[in-house]
Amino acid sequence: MVTSTPESALRALSHAAEAVGLDAKRASLIRDGNNVMYALPGGIVARIGSPGGSRSAEREVAVSRWLNAEGVSATRTIETLPQGLCVDDRPVTWWKLLPSHRPATPAELGGLLRRLHQLAPPQHLKLPSHDPFADIGCRVRDAIWLDSDDRIWLTDHEESLRQSYAALPSPTGHDVIHGDAWQGNVAVLDDGHAVLLDLEAVSLGRHAWDLVQIAVDYTDFDRLTKDAYDGFVNAYGGFDLTHTSEFRLLADIQELRWLAFSLSKASSDARVAQECQHRLACLRGQLPRPWTWTAI
Template sequence: MTTLSREAALAAVKAVLGRLGGGDADLELLGPIVDNAVFRLPAGVVARISGAPSYERAAREVRTGNWLATQGVSAVRPLEVADLPWSVDGLVVTLWHEVPEAEMASTAELGGLLRGLHAVPVPSDFAIPALDPFVRVDEHLAAAAGALEMVDRQFLVDQLDELRPAYAAAAARLPDRVIHGDANRKNAIRGRDGITVLLDLERFSLGPREWDLVVPAVYQRLGWYSDPEYDAFVEAYGWDVRSWEGFAVFATVREFRMTAWLVSRLAREPRLAAEAGRRIASLRNPDAPRAWTPGV
C-alpha cells in the first residue's frame, strides 16, 4: 500500500473540495492518518483518502454501500456523485454521507446491527467476495522480518501454517452469510437521531457469521469489553459464539491477525516492541491471562 502523508492527503481533499465547488474553510481531519485519511467536508459529506493500490477495494466499498441500502441494512451510504471512487493526485477518494454528531455504538447496538445483517439473503445478483480470513497476513509477517527476533518470527510463520487448515476444518460445515468482516464496536456508530449504522465496508464478505461474532468475544477475553458489555451484545444478537465447538480456532485466528498487523508496524514504530512481545506470548500460551493494550 502507498504510504499516505498528511501533505498528500490534504492536497487531495482540497482538490476534491474544488471539484465539489466548495472552499476548504470547514475542512476537518477525523482521527489520525494511518493507511487512509478521513475528512469532514461541508454539507454533510465525509471524504476518505487512501493510496492508489486500494482503488479496487474502494470501488468495492462503494458498490457494497449502495447494495446494502437496497437491502435495508443500516450502513454508511456513498454520496450520489458520478464515477466514485475518484482518482486525485495519485490517491483514491470515496465520498460518503456524514452521520451527524456520531458516537460509538454500544455493544448491544452492534449486536442488533449484526443480527440484521446476517439475516440478509445471500444475493444472486450482486457479487460479494468470499471471506479470506488470512488476507494480508503473509504481507504483515514479511514487513516484520527485520524487526522481530528470529525465534518469534519463525513461531508466527509456523503457527500460520497450522491455523490455515485448522480454520478450514472449523469453517467447513458453516453456511455462508453476508458478514461485515471486522465487527468491532468502532465500526458501528450512532447519530444524533439515535440510528446506528455500520462503518468500514472494506471487509464485507460472504462467510460464516461466526467470523463476525468472534470479534466481540475476543475483545471480552482481552478485557477490552467488560462482561456486562459482552452479555449485552449476546442478548441483542441472540447467541453466544463461545458455545460453538470451533470458537477456540476462530478466536486464535483473530488474535493472530491482530498480532500480525501490529508486528508489521514495528520497523517504523519500535515503541510497539513490548506490546508485540505480549501478544506473541499469548499466542504461545492461549490459556494464560492476556494484558493486550487496546487502541495501538
C-alpha cells in the first residue's frame, strides 16, 4: 500500500503532469495536508489526493461543478484537462489558481454557509452521509509512539462520543453540509466575492456540524471576540449553536478530530509530537479552558 508521503505526492504530480502535457518542474508547494496542493505555471493548481482517494476526488470535481451551477461560488476545475488520473493510487485533479484573496471573516463564512445549507441535495450526485468520526480510530491506532494509557483513554473517549452521537435525535433532514467549515476554507477575493474551498468533505449531515468549529473557537479557545462570533451567528440567520443541547458533544468530537489529525503528523516531527501531548492534556482535563493550540 502506498503511504501518503511528500515523495509520493511529488511522484504523482510529476507523472500526472507529464501525462497531460504540463511542466511540473517549477511547481511550488501550496499546502501539505490530507491533500497536497502545488501551484504550476499558467494559473493551475494540482491537488494530489490520499492513496485510495479516487472516488473522493471524482466527487469533489462533481461537487464543484454542481455548486457553481447552483449559484454558490466554489473553487473551479480546469475543464480542458482530464481529471482524476491516478499515480501510485493517488488521484490528481486540476484546479484554477485563485487571484489575490484573504480568508473569510466569521460573518462572511456564516453568510456563505447559510446559502449552502439552503440548497436541496443534488439528484444527479450521490453525496455520502457525513461521519464525524472518520479516520479518528485509525490515526489513534497508527500513532505507535503513544503510551498505552493515552491510547486506551483516546479509544475509550472516542467510543463514548460515538455512543452519545448515536443517541442524538435525528435531524429534521440530512442536508448538504461542507464538512470542514472554517474561515480558511473560504477565499474572499479583492472584489469581496467569497469562494468555497476544500470540497472533499461535502456530504449530507447535520447543519450544526458546519457551525461547531467557529463556536469552539469562541467558547474553548478564545480565538474570536464576542462581536466576531455574533457576526457569524447573525450572518447565518440568528441560530447560535452554543445555546443548544448538542453543542458540547459536537465540540468534543471536533476537538478529538483536531487531535487525531495532529497524531497523523507527529511520527516524523518532534514539534508536532509535543503539540499532540499538549492537546491530549487539554482533552483529558489537565489544563483549563481557554486553550491555546498551535496550528499543525
